[in-house]
Amino acid sequence: MICDQKYFENILSNMIDILIVTDPDATVGFCNNITLDVLGYTLKDIEGMSVGRLFDDKELQFFGLIKRLIKEGCIRNKGLYMLTKDGNRIPVVVNGSVIRDENDKIEGMVMVAKDMREVHQFITELAQINEDLETRVSERTEELRIAVEMSKDAYSDLQQAQAQLLQSEKMASVGQLAAGIAHEINNPAGFVSSNLKTLEDYIKDIKSVLNDYKTILLNYSNVSDNNLVNSIRAVKEKEDSIDMSFLLNDIDEIISETREGMKRISKIVKDLKEFSHIGSDKPEYADINRGIESTLNIVWNELKYKAEVITVYGDIPQVLCYPQQLNQVFMNLFVNAAQAINEKGAIKIRTFFEDNHAIVEISDTG
Incomplete structure (x- = not known):
């Protein structure tokens, strides 16, 4: 199969990533269709333009990037922001290399940039979901804490009732007292059991979100976008600082132990009702x-x-x-x-x- 220049230009023009080719002075000589679509330029606008005008270079990062590209011959996974014709910033990950002739003289540069807007949006939405889940779990955990305190108070009342049962000879009065306490302790017991089930569901949601975070960390850990890298690093540091793995395992054990305690309370309540039945x-x-x-x-x-x-x-x-x-x-x-x-x-x-x-x-x- 004979592949002429027009055939290769057609391939390059239809790439899904941004492609820009410059001369040795970093002047745009060629770009593909997706570059024009994303940045909002026409081919006439962009040809002959300095490639630096296509990037947000407030901190002169792109200027340093060009120097590094010429010196080292290539750059990989560099996180930058490109500018549309209307001045909007688009996060991208750039890979580039130098084009040399047979005498090793620089003829130009080629840059491929991957649009990262969907990835950034996904991370933002995921962070919001995680924040909402943390709020919901915090609220339910506080309700559970209150319910546990109510159970402790009820258990204290139950112990006092047992002492009265042991001393009382008036069976009808003692029976009414025990039955009333059994009824009171049964309410918070049911409340705690319900909250435990809800907490289990929330923990499953949190684990699912954490798995998504781990997927992001794994897939984009080698990307050089400073904001993205800093966000990923912050998530990792937070996870390590709170020992997330231990917390998740310990939560499951706490729920299991609490359920056993609730079964014990329920059995005591049932026996007390039977004992105090007049x-x-x-x-x-x-x-x-x-x-x-x-x-x-x-x-x-x-x-x-x-x-x-x-x-x-x-x-x-x-x-x-x-x-x-x-x-x-x-x-x-x-x-x-x-x-x-x-x-x-x-x-x-x-x-x-x-x-x-x-x-x-x-x-x-x-």
Whole structure:
């Protein structure tokens, strides 16, 4: 295939990047179509023009760039701003080389500039998205902090209620008190659980944005545009200073631990509601094993430092009884057993069905 000069000129004219060819004095001798489209000149306007007029050179960067190009023979990935005919600035990344004849004499220079406006716009939009996400997460985190404080207050009320339960002999009054506290603690518990789910969603969004940032850092880390390089460097320094990788991992652990805590609170609330339920004047069928387990959960703070609790539950049917009064008996037995142990001991609870009777055995090492 024979390729004449017109064929090559057609290729150069239709490049997607800006192409400018100058003589040794940096006077424009040729440019492609995209150069005219981007800068707003006609071919007649631009031919014979000093190439320096096409660049924003307030700091004489372009003059130094030409000297470096002549001295070193080429330049790579230099970030500059070009000027349109109307005076608008366009960010570009410039690569250039010197054209020499067979005697090594400079015949001219060729420059290729990549339009970076879309990249700059993308980074600006990404930064705004990140700022919006940080604001949303900050707001939700503050709500979560308030909810946690409410849970702490509710838990303190719950501890006081447990102390009153252990001392009270008026079952109806104690039951109403415990039921009220259980209701109060259930509200912030639900609030915290909801906020945790929202926080998880926000963290996923943040991770997605951070991945986009990392892609930008990887793709444009070798670009010499001063503003872009400084922006990328600032993002990297901020990420390193706050140890972003550790924070993201630690947030996941915090959410997981908080969820476990909320499950514990929910279980206590459920057991407290069951324990404090004021039954009717008539006996009713109840699960004895379930009653023991709920009561243990309520008085666990009194037992955990004094004794290891061993439970051996048998397969027993539901028993016709007064569940609330029976749970109060269990509570008194468990607390008395713990108080009888001077140091670390054990409390064993065994249930079984024998001779048509449900039997509960409680023993301790005190």
